Amino acid sequence: MKKSSASKETAASRKAVAGEKTAAKEAAAKETEGKTSAAKTPATKAPAKKAAAGKTAAKKAAAGKTAAGKTAAKEAAAKKAAPLKRQAPAKKPAVAPKKATAAVKGVAPAKTVAPTSPRGESRTALVRRARRIDRELAEVYPYAHPELDFENPFQLVVATVLSAQTTDLRVNQTTPALFAKYPTPEDLAAAVPEEVEEILRPTGFFRAKTKSVIGLSKALTEDFGGEVPGRLEDLVKLPGVGRKTAFVVLGNAFGRPGITVDTHFQRLVRRWRWTEETDPDKIEAAVGALFPKSDWTDLSHHVIWHGRRICHARKPACGACPIAPLCPAYGEGETDPEKAKKLLKYEKGGFPGQRLKPPQSYLDAGGKPAPPLGAG
Incomplete structure (x- = not known):
C-alpha cells in the first residue's frame, strides 16, 4: 500500500512539473510572438513606404527624361531646319542728320541726331x-513762286485749270500758243472747241479742259465784264475752278493769302503729321490754324x-x-x-x-x- 501511494505521489509531482514547464514554454512562446510581431510591423511598413516613394520618384524621373528628350528632339529638329530659312538682318534705326548738306558740293556730311517724334506732341x-x-x-x-508762266490773272486762272493731271512744264509749253491765239476772255469764249482741243491735246484730258476754259471765259465775259474776280466765292463759281485754283489766283494775282492744297501739299503735311485729315478742305483748315x-x-x-x-x-x-x-x-x-x-x-x-x-x-x-x- 505504501509503494502504490508513493508511486502515485511521484506521478503527480511529475505531471505538475511537466505542466509548469509546458506553461512556461507557452508563455515564452507568446512573449516571443509578441516581440516578433511588434518588430515585424514597423519594419514591414517602412520599406513599403520607401518602395512607394522610390516608385514615384522613378516615374517623375522617367517623365522628366521623356519631356527633356522631346524638347531636345524638337531643338535638334529646329537647328537642322534653321539653315533652310534665311533670316533677314535686323534693320538699323534710321537716324536723321542735323542738316542735310549733300546737295551742296564741298560740304562734309553733318553729325546725326535722332529725329523728332510727334507722338504725344x-x-x-x-x-x-x-x-x-x-x-x-x-x-x-x-x-x-508759282511755276506756271502768266502775265495777268486771266492767264493764271486758265493755266491753273490746265495744270490738273499734268506738269507745270507741260502747261508752260502749251499756253503760249493758246494765249497768242486767244489773248482775252472774250476771244476764248468765242473760240471753236475743236481748235482749242488741238492746242490743249498735249496736256491730257484735253476735251474736258477745253470745255472748262471756254466755259470760264464765257462766265468772265457775261458775269464779270471780262475781268477775273478777286473774291473766293466768285472764283469757285467759274467752270473748272475749285478752292485750290481759286487760292492760287488769289494769292499770286491779287496778293490775298490762301493755302493751295494740291497733291504735293496733301502728301507732305500728312507725312510731317501736321494733320491726319484726307479731305482737301479739312486739310486746308487744319494747316491754316497752325500759321498766321x-x-x-x-x-x-x-x-x-x-x-x-x-x-x-x-x-x-x-x-x-x-x-x-x-x-x-x-x-x-x-x-x-x-x-x-x-x-x-x-x-x-x-x-x-x-x-x-x-x-x-x-x-x-x-x-x-x-x-x-x-x-x-
Missing part, C-alpha cells in the same frame, strides 16, 4: 515744329516746291533733306547722302541746298522779287 509743340519747318524751307527756297494768315501763300509755295524737288511720293531723298531732324517720317526714303542726291529733281529755279536764282520774269526793275500781280 502737344498743340504748342506742333505749332512750333510746323513753323520751324516753314522757316527752314524758306531758307532753301527763298524765291519760291499772312504766311499761307508762301507756305504753299515752300511745301509744293519741296515736294517736287526732294520729298517725292515714292522715293523721298531723306539724306538730302534740310528738314530731316524735324521730320517724323525720316527713313521712308534713301538716307545715304550720295544716293539721295541722285534722287533730287532739278526743276526751274535751281536745286535745293543753294540760294535759288529766280527767273527774270519774277524780278522787278531793281532786280528784287516783284510783288504779286494785282497787289498794291
Whole structure:
C-alpha cells in the first residue's frame, strides 16, 4: 500500500512539473510572438513606404527624361531646319542728320541726331515744329513762286485749270500758243472747241479742259465784264475752278493769302503729321490754324516746291533733306547722302541746298522779287 501511494505521489509531482514547464514554454512562446510581431510591423511598413516613394520618384524621373528628350528632339529638329530659312538682318534705326548738306558740293556730311517724334506732341509743340519747318524751307527756297508762266490773272486762272493731271512744264509749253491765239476772255469764249482741243491735246484730258476754259471765259465775259474776280466765292463759281485754283489766283494775282492744297501739299503735311485729315478742305483748315494768315501763300509755295524737288511720293531723298531732324517720317526714303542726291529733281529755279536764282520774269526793275500781280 505504501509503494502504490508513493508511486502515485511521484506521478503527480511529475505531471505538475511537466505542466509548469509546458506553461512556461507557452508563455515564452507568446512573449516571443509578441516581440516578433511588434518588430515585424514597423519594419514591414517602412520599406513599403520607401518602395512607394522610390516608385514615384522613378516615374517623375522617367517623365522628366521623356519631356527633356522631346524638347531636345524638337531643338535638334529646329537647328537642322534653321539653315533652310534665311533670316533677314535686323534693320538699323534710321537716324536723321542735323542738316542735310549733300546737295551742296564741298560740304562734309553733318553729325546725326535722332529725329523728332510727334507722338504725344502737344498743340504748342506742333505749332512750333510746323513753323520751324516753314522757316527752314524758306531758307532753301527763298524765291519760291508759282511755276506756271502768266502775265495777268486771266492767264493764271486758265493755266491753273490746265495744270490738273499734268506738269507745270507741260502747261508752260502749251499756253503760249493758246494765249497768242486767244489773248482775252472774250476771244476764248468765242473760240471753236475743236481748235482749242488741238492746242490743249498735249496736256491730257484735253476735251474736258477745253470745255472748262471756254466755259470760264464765257462766265468772265457775261458775269464779270471780262475781268477775273478777286473774291473766293466768285472764283469757285467759274467752270473748272475749285478752292485750290481759286487760292492760287488769289494769292499770286491779287496778293490775298490762301493755302493751295494740291497733291504735293496733301502728301507732305500728312507725312510731317501736321494733320491726319484726307479731305482737301479739312486739310486746308487744319494747316491754316497752325500759321498766321499772312504766311499761307508762301507756305504753299515752300511745301509744293519741296515736294517736287526732294520729298517725292515714292522715293523721298531723306539724306538730302534740310528738314530731316524735324521730320517724323525720316527713313521712308534713301538716307545715304550720295544716293539721295541722285534722287533730287532739278526743276526751274535751281536745286535745293543753294540760294535759288529766280527767273527774270519774277524780278522787278531793281532786280528784287516783284510783288504779286494785282497787289498794291
